[in-house]
Amino acid sequence: MDFKTTQERITKALIATTRAATRINGADVPFQRSLNPAAGVSLDGQNARLLQLARRLLENAAAGSDAVGPDLPNVEALDEDDKWRGFVDVIDSLLEKADTSLDEYSGVVKRMSPGAEQAAAAAAVKPRPNIAAAPGKHLPKPQVLFEYVPKNNEMGGFRPLLTSKPHAKVPLEYCLQTFKDSRNREQYPHPYQTEIETYEYPDSMYQRIGPKPYKPFESTTATFVDTPEALAIMLSELKTAKEIAVDLEHHDNRSYIGMVSLMQISTRDKDWIVDTLKPWRRQLECLNEIFADPDIIKVLHGAYMDVVWLQRDLGLYIVGLFDTHHAARSLGYPGGSLAYLLERFIKFQAQKQYQLADWRIRPLSKELFEYARADTHFLLYIFDNMRNELVEKSDFSNSKTNKVLEVLTKSKDTALQRYEHPIYDSELGLGSTGWYRLVSRTPVQFTPQQFAVFKAVHKWRDDVAREEDDSPIFVMPNHALFSIARDMPKDKAALFTVVVHVSPTLRNRAEELVKIIQEAKADGLNGPDLYVTLQRIENLREADRKDRTRTRIQTHAQSTPAPLVVAPPAPAVVIQESAVPIQLDTSALRANASQFWGLLTKKHTTPPKSAPLPDISFALPLPPLTADVFADSNDTTNSPAPVQEPPKFVAKEDRPAEDARTDIFVVKQLGGRKRKAEALEAATSSKSDPMLDDEIMLEESDETIRRREKATRKEVRRAEKEAKRAAKQAARDAALNDDDEPTFDYANAPSVLHANTPSGDKKKDRKGKKEKKKAANFNPYAKLADVPKGLPPKQRESAGRSKTFGS
Known part of the structure; x- marks a missing residue:
């Protein structure tokens, strides 16, 4: 069953469980318990089962994390704060491991930080009779038996462990001269920096060659190298190879700087597994005869950390590296891990549950042994296929589309890494160990x-x-x-x-x-x-990044040979940041004829000369603009401009009298209807000279007259309302200010206790006439009945029937 199918089944089960729990939570469980004792017994049984499942899940989760799960003695323990905090710690630890595992799966890092319980996977494997079954954190530390016990507080630069330098272009003594880095710290250079930078890969890297088949995994095995004699035999056989595959298994949980626990090496015909935890591990430096040999291609996957670990523990350096992780990224594969490449090219399922095993365990179980061998047994066949694919997708005439060159350049950069002591920076927290x-x-x-x-x-x-x-x-x-x-x-x-x-x-x-x-x-x-x-x-x-980029560019410019000059290069455009105006030759920037408009100026026509304007500096390199540019070439007359005399001051008494009439007049827009004769006569008689009046009377229309009359009526009604309102307000003010108000006569006031309430029966006197209705006394309860009536009842009682509950 694949992962996607399993994920869908788990998701479906979780959804169904959540829905069922929600329905149960909405029910009245205590009521159901009291109503049905059998249901209570069933609920108790399910609670016990769920609690047991929670315990098992918590134990399994805590086994794969760095936290210890809390105890769950009963259901009530789930509500305690310290128990809940324990859940959170376990989940946080699992998420941290998931983050690391995703980085390892994607190929960004390679087995950086195995957990404290790494040996849980190894313990699940069938052990040999004398295998250490204790958890990984209780194993004895092998580093205490090394000839050179690691020191965790070393300062300064890391001095290479080399005692000799095979295949050297620069002698070893020149490689041990220190220098100052960008932070003014003393460092040692990479011993094989010159050899790696000047290395030229063989022509076979740029050719498509059929992949060489690998030997069957089931019918072959690997040789375990754990003695100096076995190391010498392996070295002699490796010298005859043209390509080798290398991989490492690392442990850093019970060691501060970590240690290489296992090394796998494969050729086309044979596999070796080297024990790198022996006290004489420094003797593995002799492998530089193979690792630094320019005639042998070293194939590694995700060698970013392997290169550093080899320098730190064994003094080994790689010249001629091909990193299949960079090849996978350049080819655009959806995955970059070694497990993905094994599945893609070999259809081999790697047992990744052993990836985080404690590789300090000795002797190795069969499962761990075979898992370690599989990492390099197929790697050369994968290398053949990826190299051919890179050659097919490369354009060797263009460096930007040359995928082979891209992968080899990145592989060189990986091999040029240097190990540095982990120095703690408490102020800024920088470095691999900082905060x-x-x-x-x-x-x-x-x-x-x-x-x-x-x-x-x-x-x-x-x-x-x-x-x-x-x-x-x-x-x-x-x-x-x-x-x-x-x-x-x-x-x-x-x-x-x-x-x-x-x-x-x-x-x-x-x-x-x-x-x-x-x-x-x-x-x-x-x-x-x-x-x-x-x-x-x-x-x-x-x-710091800008400084390093500048230094890298300068170094590249100094180390790159001068190219062959075929033609003189074009002059470079220099951008000046000063405020000095740029002087350009503008003789060829203007022509007498246009290719679109034709002839622009007449022949034998000279534009008039004018005084030059001051130079104007622009951000863009424009030609200097003068008045000559805007002169009209068609205007050949040189007529002088008219001279305007300045105004003279005239006293007020000497000024001529002004006309009283003004040009401002009022026009009444009254329509086109003629006025009545009387109105016209009145208007005419009121003004002696119509030509001298300020108003010009026009004829009115019927609509205009009706609107004016309507507006007049509104104004009259509004004035009447305002007058009435003012009269009422004045009456109220007078009543409030009246001090002669008569006092209340309590003696003659109607009785409240003996109210003379009229009877409902209308009595008649002897003559048959009705008695006069007496005035009722004051009734204090008369207003109680003055309340709004409610809605009538929905159901009314009917004769002979009664209604109780509706079905």
């Missing part, structure tokens, strides 16, 4: 105190890991660092509650860590802010 990378990849919001605690605890973990020769992750997982920084525990009990997964090292040094936390908390009151520090680091890194 910057961890904080920059985690979205956290720390106060200055929390930030100070985080840095202090991170440095304490690094110091302890160096002293104990363990990885920092083994001392304390990363998620515990953030938990401690957020809570800042004050004592051991609070510390153990926050961390939950307490390693033996942390348990023994708990008081020391609590003291460091309190000191950092006090120092953080005036400490730097997290985001300000991150911005400062980013600015420094950006400046």
